[in-house]
Amino acid sequence: MRSCVLAVDGGNTKTLALVATLDGQIRGYGRAGCGDIYHIPPGEQASIHEPAALDEIERAVKTALKQASCHPADLEAAVFNMAGADWPEDLALLETAMQARGYGQRLLVQNDALGVLHPACIGSATNSGVSVICGTGAATGARGPDGRTWHSSHWQDSVQGASHLGQQALTAVFHAELGISPPTTLRERVLAYFGTSSVEDVLHRLTARLSQETRPLSGLAAALLDEAEAGDSVARHLVRKHGSALGDFANVAARRVGLEGQPFPLVLAGGVLRHPSPLLAEAIITRVHSRSPQAQPTRPRFEPVIGVLFSALELAGQRIDEQLISRLLPTLPPASFFDTLG
Known part of the structure; x- marks a missing residue:
């Protein structure tokens, strides 16, 4: 019986993965390198099949699953909030790769500029707003009252x-x-x-x-x-x-x-x-x-990957409220897990 959800936030510097139970308690976390499928490591060539970033995503997810004593088959839902998920073919590549690995009965891939909106808009009837992310790279995203979304991508x-x-x-x-x-x-x-x-x-x-x-x-x-x-x-x-x-x-x-x-x-x-x-x-x-x-x-109340976790829980049919958040907070990874190093 599936009883967990997976959240992945992949950026230009690091990829973070969380596995949580359906009541919002984080049971495992993993961290790896660049999760942007456009990134080409030094000395390597671009591939239309398996970008190097997929290995980093898998490494972070496997670490989180192992720590949670969870298997891919246990995942009710998974949400991937990814730098480099810019064009339809990017979303398709990531969705296909994650489905092939069995990461979630229900699976959603979105651009990283959109994921940060979720925790900031909890309680809003429309979950709408604009995000400006300035980290190693930069991205801008928006969700309107009617559900329309836009992200800046390569613009x-x-x-x-x-x-x-x-x-x-x-x-x-x-x-x-x-x-x-x-x-x-x-x-x-x-x-x-x-x-x-x-x-x-x-x-x-x-x-x-x-x-x-x-x-x-x-x-x-x-x-x-x-x-x-x-x-x-x-x-x-x-x-x-x-x-x-x-x-x-x-x-x-x-x-x-x-x-x-x-x-x-x-x-x-x-x-x-x-x-x-x-x-x-x-x-x-x-x-x-x-x-x-x-x-x-x-400012975001939570780290971006926590917002992704909320999205994964909602995808699994859970309601995000203060009771769930109160169960989540004591199980957060250490602050160093979220740091951008180097």
Whole structure:
């Protein structure tokens, strides 16, 4: 008899899986690497059959199932909230792969920009709102009162998350070194991050023919936000510009599902938006309020994968209420399980 549900949240940095009983108690959890089917590991080639991300998804799920003493046949329902679930063929690939592994009698795959809306909209009659996620990458999603959904997918490739912010910080330092742009305190932060004494050394490390530099540019995002908060004019300009651009996509999302100009939850999520500086979030909110003054900024009450778990429980016919949540909370994995490392 099937008695559990599976929730998977797959992003560009990590894939998290939870297995819970139908009354909402988490019995197992697993963690693996990048779950984005568009990601191609270094040294490998793209495959139309089995993207490397499927192995990471399976690894996280198997860990969670083992810890829960549960088998795939025990899963009433499973919901997969995935970065890279952008086009119909992506959804089909993931659905087919997860069905082949027996992950759930009922199974749903959705883009990761939509999953974060669920916990923020609990209690809403329409479960509608707009989400802005800024983590390693970035995504925007919306669900309207009539059930219409929209997510930014590859429309948003030009405005991303930590990696994009890190690249902007680096470019600002390079341009300042050449006298093209104003000096910036980001210079010292970049030198410290790469452990060098000159900007030219940084450029050399990153562009040398036999470069072995492995530090990700996403690691500079926190430095950019730190310096912006400390008052560096270059950093502040970059952060505000980026926030406005993210807000533009939120406005598009609201318009596409019939929410523009109406009151709706504006859910701000992702590791970058958890930084102590409010500047990025303020820029997003200001841009959204220019079109929808009654939009209500909110932060997720739960981690995204918990929202996915709620969706899985609903798919299994369970009602999400405070009683269920009170049973779930004592069984949450440790905080380190949710961290983005590296």
